[in-house]
Amino acid sequence: MDRASALAAALAARGGPRLPAVEWPASIDSTSNRLKALARGGAPEWTVVLADVQTGGRGREGRTWASPPGGLYLSVLLRPRFEKVGLLPLAAGVAVAEAVDELGVRTELKWPNDVLASGRKLAGILSEAASGPAGVEWVALGIGVNVSQDAASLPPEMRGDLTSLVAEGAADVPVRAVASAVLARLAVWYDALRSTPSAVLSAWRSHAAAWWGSRVDVRAGETALRGRLVEVDGEGALVLELEGGERRRLLSGEVTRVRRTAGT
Numbered sequence: 001m002d003r004a005s006a007l008a009a010a011l012a013a014r015g016g017p018r019l020p021a022v023e024w025p026a027s028i029d030s031t032s033n034r035l036k037a038l039a040r041g042g043a044p045e046w047t048v049v050l051a052d053v054q055t056g057g058r059g060r061e062g063r064t065w066a067s068p069p070g071g072l073y074l075s076v077l078l079r080p081r082f083e084k085v086g087l088l089p090l091a092a093g094v095a096v097a098e099a100v101d102e103l104g105v106r107t108e109l110k111w112p113n114d115v116l117a118s119g120r121k122l123a124g125i126l127s128e129a130a131s132g133p134a135g136v137e138w139v140a141l142g143i144g145v146n147v148s149q150d151a152a153s154l155p156p157e158m159r160g161d162l163t164s165l166v167a168e169g170a171a172d173v174p175v176r177a178v179a180s181a182v183l184a185r186l187a188v189w190y191d192a193l194r195s196t197p198s199a200v201l202s203a204w205r206s207h208a209a210a211w212w213g214s215r216v217d218v219r220a221g222e223t224a225l226r227g228r229l230v231e232v233d234g235e236g237a238l239v240l241e242l243e244g245g246e247r248r249r250l251l252s253g254e255v256t257r258v259r260r261t262a263g264t
């Protein structure tokens, strides 16, 4: 059995969704680029693309995603037919956090869906959608998990900010096992979005890093804001109280905690 079929079989054995197609080349520019091309061609939901290495891995907010051997690089196609599509990025974060928890590593979520362990980034999710007259047609969820990458294979400026499952003490499990755990948990939360979206928000809040009330910087495209973290609202938006007291709702962005300095 090839490894793509082995992944589909492992997922089915866990009671997960049937995967209509799995592509798993050794190297690709970006699994999400490939998946989006498949989506435009009409591929069914739960089509999955993985790769051992990405030469042009992409992150949120236009960043690159370093993708050396030893990581999970997976993109999965969904075609949501429910109202609360805006909560899908949060649901994906909960799914990845739970999959990692299963492997014995404690995680926290940083809005919208960065997965942190020991305060460092363990996994990230890039959610890209296409809409038509009837609303969202498809969502390509791109998921990157640092499994066993050698720190020396990462760009020097990233080494201090990142961690991996192996660095956090997990057994060096095959990437395929991490992929099937992530997809199985994603299926559970994808169903919950249709039936009980409030459960997704509760699960997200219970995994969230306790940064509420802290001063943060948020960068969203060209906009940079500083304020106090108030909450994540019922639509999954981040509510920030600016220094003058005005509240802003943000649908995307990168949050960093403002470090305390003497006198602040």
Ligand code: BTN
Pocket (backbone or CB within 6 Å): 029, 030, 031, 032, 033, 054, 056, 057, 058, 059, 060, 061, 063, 065, 072, 073, 074, 075, 114, 123, 124, 125, 126, 141, 142, 143, 144, 145
């Ligand atoms: C982030 O910035 O936190 C999101 C990172 C998402 C990386 C994954 S790896 C698989 C998929 N392919 C990509 O090019 N990006 C996503």
